[in-house]
Amino acid sequence: xxxxxxxxxxxxxxxxxxxxxxxxxxxxxxxxxxxxxxxxxxxxxxxxxxxxxxxxxxxxxxxxxxxxxxxxxxxxxxxxxxxxxxxxxxxxxxxxxxxxxxxxxxxxxxxxxxxxxxxxxxxxxxxxxxxxxxxxxxxxxxxxxxxxxxxxxxxxxxxxxxxxxxxxxxxxxxxxxxxxxxxxxxxxxxxxxxxxxxxxxxxxxxxxxxxxxxxxxxxxxxxxxxxxxxxxxxxxxxxxxxxxxxxxxxxxxxxxxxxxxxxxxxxxxxxxxxxxxxxxxxxxxxxxxxxxxxxxxxxxxxxxxxxxxxxxxxxxxxxxxxxxxxxxxxxxx
Numbered sequence: 610x611x612x613x614x615x616x617x618x619x620x621x622x623x624x625x626x627x628x629x630x631x632x633x634x635x636x637x638x639x640x641x642x643x644x645x646x647x648x649x650x651x652x653x654x655x656x657x658x659x660x661x662x663x664x665x666x667x668x669x670x671x672x673x674x675x676x677x678x679x680x681x682x683x684x685x686x687x688x689x690x691x692x693x694x695x696x697x698x699x700x701x702x703x704x705x706x707x708x709x710x711x712x713x714x715x716x717x718x719x720x721x722x723x724x725x726x727x728x729x730x731x732x733x734x735x736x737x738x739x740x741x742x743x744x745x746x747x748x749x750x751x752x753x754x755x756x757x758x759x760x761x762x763x764x765x766x767x768x769x770x771x772x773x774x775x776x777x778x779x780x781x782x783x784x785x786x787x788x789x790x791x792x793x794x795x796x797x798x799x800x801x802x803x804x805x806x807x808x809x810x811x812x813x814x815x816x817x818x819x820x821x822x823x824x825x826x827x828x829x830x831x832x833x834x835x836x837x838x839x840x841x842x843x844x845x846x847x848x849x850x851x852x853x854x855x856x857x858x859x860x861x862x863x864x865x866x867x868x869x870x871x872x873x874x875x876x877x878x879x880x881x882x883x884x885x886x887x888x889x890x891x892x893x894x895x896x897x898x899x900x901x902x903x904x905x906x907x908x909x910x911x912x913x914x915x916x917x918x919x920x921x922x923x924x925x926x927x928x929x930x931x932x933x934x935x936x937x938x939x940x941x942x
Contacts, residue, residue, distance in 0.1 A: 615646065615647055615648040616647055616648065616756040616757060617647060617648040617649075617650065617753060617754060617755050617756050617757070618640070618643060618644075618647040618648070618649045618650065618755060618756070618757050618758070618759065619650045619651075619652065619749060619750045619753045619755035619758055619789070620636055620640055620649075620650075620651055620652070620758055620759045620760065621651050621652030621653060621654055621695075621749070622653070622654065622676055623654045623655075623657050623658040623660075624653050624654070624655055624658050624669065624672035624673045624675065624676045625658050625661070625662055625672060625810070626672060626675070626810045627675055627676075627679060627810070627817040627818065627819050628676060628679040628680075628683075628817065628818050629808055629809075629810065629815035629816055629817045629818065630799060630808060630815070630816045630817075630818070630859075630889075631761070631798075631799040631801075631807060631808035631809070631815065632761075632818075633683065633818060634794050634795060634796040634799055634858055635760070635761030635762070635793075635794045635796065635797065635798075635799065636759040636760050636761055636794050637680075637683050638683075638794060638795070639759040639792060639794050640680075640683075640685060640690070640759055641683055641684040641685060643757075643759070644685065644686060644689055644690045645689065647756075647757065649685075649689070649690040649691065650690075650691045650693065650753050650755070650921060650924075651680060651685065651690055651691065651692045651693070651917075652693060652694075652695050652749050652921075653673055653676055653677060653692065653693065653694050653695060653914075654695045654745075654746075654749065655669055655673055655694055655695050655696045656695050656696050656702070656745065657695065657742050657745060657746065658672070659738065660736070660738050660739040660742045661726070661730050661732075661739065663736075663738075673694060673914075674907075674910060674911075674914075675819075677692055677910055677913070677914055678900060678903050678904065678910060679818050679819065679900075680692055681899060681900075681903050681910070681913070682818060682819075682896040682897070682899045682900035682903065683818060683896055683899075684895075684896075684899070687913040687916075687917065691917045691920045691921055692913060692914060692917040693914070693917040693918040693920070693921035693922075694914060694918050695749065697918045697922070698752075698918070698921055698922050698925050700752060700922075700925040700926060700928070700929045701745070701748050701749060701752055701925060702745075702748075703929065704748040704751070704752050704928075704929065704932060705741075705744055705745045705747075705748040707778075707932065707936070708744050708747055708748055708774050708778070709741060709744050711774075711777055711778075711781065712741075712744050712770075712774060714740070716770070717740050717741060717743060717744070718740070720743055720766050720767070720770065721766050722743075722763050722764065722766050722767060723735075723739075723740065723743065725763070726739075727739070729811065743766075743767045743770050743771075744770075744774070746767050746771065747767075747770060747771035747774045747775075750768075750771050750789050751771060751774070751775055751786050751787065751789070751928075752924075752925045752928045752929070753921070753924055753925070753928070754786065754787040754928060755787065755789050756787060756789060756790060757789065757790050757791075757792050758771075758789045758790070758791055758792065759792040759793075759794065760791060760792070760793065760794075761793070761794065761797060761798070762793055762797030762798045763798070763807070765791055765793065768789060768791040769791075771789055772788050772789060775787065775788045775789070776788060778935075782935035782936050782937075783934075783935035785931040785932060785934075785935045786932075795858075796858050799858065800851060800854050801814025801815060801851075802814040802815070802816065802828055802829075802831065802832045802833065802851060803832075803833055803851075804832075804833035804849075804851040816828050816829075816889065818893065818896055818900075819900065820893070821897075822890045822893075822894075825886060825889050825890055825893065826886050826890075829852065829855075829882050829885055829886045829889065830882055830886075832851050832852050832855075832882070833850075833851045833852075834850045834851065834852050834878045834881075834882075835847070835849055835850045835871075835878070836849075838877075838878060840877075841874065841876070841877030841878075841879075841880075842874040843874055844872060844873065844874050845871035845872055845874065846871075846872075847867070847868050847871045847872065850871070852878070852881055852882055852885055853867065853868070853871065853881070855885055855889070856881075856884070856885055856888075859885070859888045859889055859892060860884065860885065860888045863884070867881065867884065
């Protein structure tokens with residue numbers, strides 16, 4: 610069990626590019642909010658990034674440091690939260706292999722997130738690593754004996770699989786692993802700027818945490834609104850407007866006013882977009898300031914990752930002593 614007085618969180622992302630507002634409201638905001646209350650471990654899942662980007666590994670190092678900077682800019686405090694790199698914890702890969710011995714291919718094939726991602730990436734014939742990455746994710750979580758996992762809605766099936774794997778392991782061997790609970794963000798799924806699907810870098814419909822004020826302004830300007838509104842005085846239908854959906858998330862204090870003004874034709878789309886732009890830049894400006902500070906100290910980011918990985922490795926080694934003992938594979942005591 611986790612002997613720390615605080616309960617433990619494990620969460621993280623694959624380094625496949627900059628984080629966006631969907632990541633922020635889906636799980637990152639919860640990580641920032643809960644890091645004082647929980648013993649927080651944040652994984653940069655570089656091995657899992659290779660499940661869909663194996664042919665683009667020249668970008669991996671850049672993306673690892675990019676995502677670390679995103680975390681720090683968003684408000685993750687390295688003195689109390691442990692940010693670490695997955696590939697540098699060999700015990701994770703060992704535990705993944707043990708779990709794979711009793712996790713069936715049929716279970717993995719029926720995982721809805723795997724199905725969706727395979728379709729998005731055109732993987733009609735899934736590589737072993739892609740099909741099995743939920744098992745790797747279960748090892749990420751359980752090797753740190755995490756009590757809670759903040760995730761976006763699309764990751765819930767993976768956490769459910771992790772829970773099943775823990776129960777199965779504890780039944781087969783000894784009850785040495787912790788069954789994690791899931792925590793979904795206040796906004797489980799943030800729609801993209803195009804209004805068609807969730808916000809995603811690959812769909813080119815995202816506002817990134819690293820975007821400048823002008824970039825945010827332009828992206829909001831191009832966002833899909835109510836197609837039935839031609840003139841400012843036309844009665845609006847906010848329920849079909851992407852900009853209104855963002856007001857619901859990022860401008861809650863004015864949401865009733867925005868909705869009423871839209872429906873009654875008292876506010877045009879231009880003014881509505883200006884209101885949203887101001888709110889988004891109000892959220893992102895402190896992140897820009899922190900980001901600039903870390904960009905000016907690249908060695909500091911490197912030191913943070915090295916120290917976080919060292920701390921994480923120590924915890925992983927302790928867990929694997931328990932795992933090997935439970936499985937009776939500690940041959941020499």
